[in-house]
Amino acid sequence: MGNALVKKEPPPPVVLVPPLFDYPPLSARTRMLESSYNLLFGKLALRCLFEDYFEEANRFTGKFLLKPTDDPHVDLVASVSGAVDGRVEGDFVGNAEFRWQSDVDDPHTFVDLSVSTSNPSSAYYPKYGIGAFAVYPLISKITGKSSEEYRIMGLRYGSTNLSVGATVTPFSANNELPKHAWLVSKMGSLTVGVQYEPLHGSKDLAKYTDPRNWSCAAGYGVGSQSPLTPSFNIGIELARSSQFIASFYQHVVVQRRVQNPFEENQVVGITNYIDFGFELQSRVDDSKTPPNAPDSLLQVAASWQANKNFLLKGKVGAHSSTLSLAFKSWWKPSFAFNISATTNHRTGNVQCGFGLRVDNLREASYQRADPNFVMLTPNKEHLAEGIVWKMGKRPMYQADVDAENFSELPKELRPSQKIL
Numbered sequence: 001m002g003n004a005l006v007k008k009e010p011p012p013p014v015v016l017v018p019p020l021f022d023y024p025p026l027s028a029r030t031r032m033l034e035s036s037y038n039l040l041f042g043k044l045a046l047r048c049l050f051e052d053y054f055e056e057a058n059r060f061t062g063k064f065l066l067k068p069t070d071d072p073h074v075d076l077v078a079s080v081s082g083a084v085d086g087r088v089e090g091d092f093v094g095n096a097e098f099r100w101q102s103d104v105d106d107p108h109t110f111v112d113l114s115v116s117t118s119n120p121s122s123a124y125y126p127k128y129g130i131g132a133f134a135v136y137p138l139i140s141k142i143t144g145k146s147s148e149e150y151r152i153m154g155l156r157y158g159s160t161n162l163s164v165g166a167t168v169t170p171f172s173a174n175n176e177l178p179k180h181a182w183l184v185s186k187m188g189s190l191t192v193g194v195q196y197e198p199l200h201g202s203k204d205l206a207k208y209t210d211p212r213n214w215s216c217a218a219g220y221g222v223g224s225q226s227p228l229t230p231s232f233n234i235g236i237e238l239a240r241s242s243q244f245i246a247s248f249y250q251h252v253v254v255q256r257r258v259q260n261p262f263e264e265n266q267v268v269g270i271t272n273y274i275d276f277g278f279e280l281q282s283r284v285d286d287s288k289t290p291p292n293a294p295d296s297l298l299q300v301a302a303s304w305q306a307n308k309n310f311l312l313k314g315k316v317g318a319h320s321s322t323l324s325l326a327f328k329s330w331w332k333p334s335f336a337f338n339i340s341a342t343t344n345h346r347t348g349n350v351q352c353g354f355g356l357r358v359d360n361l362r363e364a365s366y367q368r369a370d371p372n373f374v375m376l377t378p379n380k381e382h383l384a385e386g387i388v389w390k391m392g393k394r395p396m397y398q399a400d401v402d403a404e405n406f407s408e409l410p411k412e413l414r415p416s417q418k419i420l
Contacts, residue, residue, distance in 0.1 A: 015255050015269040018308035020227050021328055021336065022052060026065070026077070029099075029107050033133050033154070036163035037182040037195040041219035042233030042249040042277070049249065049277045049301045053313055053326045055340040055353025058084045065359040066333065072104045075361055084354065131156040131165070152179065161186045191219045199240075211241035227273060228253060242285050249277040273305040311338075320344050326355075333360030 025048045031039055055061055059081060067075040078096040097114040101107060108131065135152040156165030162185050166178035184193035194216045198207040207213055216238050223231025232250035239245055252274040258267070282296040301315035311326040326338035336357040343350050 014267055015271060016258075016267060017228065017271045018305070019330070020273060021305060021311050021326065022048070025052070030112075032108050032110075032131055032156075033135070035165065035180065035182040035195060036158070036184045037193045037215070037217065040184055040186075040191050040193065041217050041235035041237065042221065042247055043235070045233065045249045045251070045275075046247055046277050046279060049275055049303060049313075050279075050299065050315060053311065053324050053338045053340070053355065054315065054322050055324070055338065055355045057340075057342040057351035057353055059353050060084050061353070061355045063355075063357045063359075065357070065361045067361050073102065074098070074100050077361075084352075131158065154180075189220055189222055191221065193217050214241065215239045223251070227251070228271075238284070242283060243281060244284050245279065245281050247277065247279045249275070251275050270307060272307075273303075275303045277301055319346065333358050 025044065027044065027047065028039075031044075060083075061079065061081040063077070063079045065075070065077050076096065076098050078094070080092070080094040082092040095115065097112055099110055099112050101110040103109060131154075133154045133156075137151065151171045152167050152169055154165060154167035156163065158165075164183045166181040168177055169179050178196070180195075180197050182193065182195040184191065194214065196208075196214055198210075198213045217235060218237075219233055219235040221231065221233040223229055225231065230250075230252050233248070235245075235247045237245040237247075254272050254274060255269045256272055258270045278298065278300040280298045297318040299315060299317040301313065303311060303313040305311045308330060309328055311328070313324045313326070315322050320342050322340055322342045324338055324340040326336055328334060328336040334357075336355075336359070338355045340353045340355070341350055342353070
């Protein structure tokens with residue numbers, strides 16, 4: 001009788017947390033082969049913001065990311081692109097990359113075999129720890145350059161605060177030592193780096209002392225790299241002593257109220273992801289600027305992911321503006337379709353591009369009834385035990401996210417580690 005009079009406490013309000021369209025980004029898969037200088041200072045995030053889901057005018061792109069269910073250590077990434085209108089110049093281009101990865105969750109130790117209609121085939125093998133990697137064309141198409149120039153070997157060292165590395169072309173007749181070198185250091189929120197890439201000078205000593213072969217950058221970033229927490233990055237770079245580049249990138253996580261008749265009553269909101277970035281490039285010394293260097297320009301881009309299915313992106317540049325809308329269905333494999341409309345500022349013409357992606361490499365981190373992907377408000381966390389008993393899994397706490405305790409998060413929502 002007494003138990004019948006006890007008022008049952010209502011279930012806690014929850015906020016749905018949808019997965020990001022592409023996280024971690026596909027370009028992060030090969031970061032072992034790329035200079036840390038080209039990934040930090042917000043460059044990787046800006047590259048994704050300015051390029052992903054923006055299709056060229058009058059062109060279509062298809063990308064297929066497939067992984068067998070029986071062996072998660074191997075996968076295949078293939079892409080095709082071509083002109084929508086036959087009158088537009090541009091050949092049909094396709095490439096494919098087969099990967100074996102020793103650790104499913106660690107993209108630092110792998111072997112890639114890539115085949116392309118526009119690039120030579122290559123095989124990569126970086127080792128974990130003190131990283132060593134090699135790019136070796138198995139079959140090359142001679143286009144004015146010897147195949148030996150494509151054979152690259154590299155050595156790198158990385159820790160949480162330091163990254164240093166270099167690449168060489170040991171089989172090339174005019175071997176450059178090094179062909180590419182970088183040094184990046186991180187001190188708290190401040191990151192500084194320098195990069196050497198010889199393009200000028202005929203002798204080694206002249207190349208080392210020529211300021212056009214050197215670039216330096218500094219960046220300030222706040223926030224973790226998890227998509228569940230806001231962050232922003234400011235970067236400045238002096239590229240080859242001739243071009244000054246200033247950039248800004250901000251990732252915002254907002255929760256908006258939602259009234260969805262298909263959801264339960266305790267679902268009171270949904271998480272949205274908003275990204276904004278700009279990049280300003282200006283010449284500082286025209287005498288040192290290469291003839292093919294672009295004019296000083298400013299480009300701005302923004303994106304808004306309203307839920308797990310819709311993504312809206314736009315960017316504005318000096319010569320054109322592009323608006324893109326993407327739809328993604330989280331089937332297995334998932335399908336994403338996007339359409340981009342580009343407006344030429346000079347002529348006013350509007351042209352469209354289309355893209356299609358099929359992906360089963362990434363697992364969706366959102367399920368409607370799974371509390372692993374539901375964020376509890378802090379004042380209701382004491383009710384989590386009942387959810388664990390009912391659903392069998394621990395819910396996601398807002399307090400854990402604020403404290404950067406990401407161990408309970410799905411791997412797709414954890415920060416990207418070991419960038420340095």
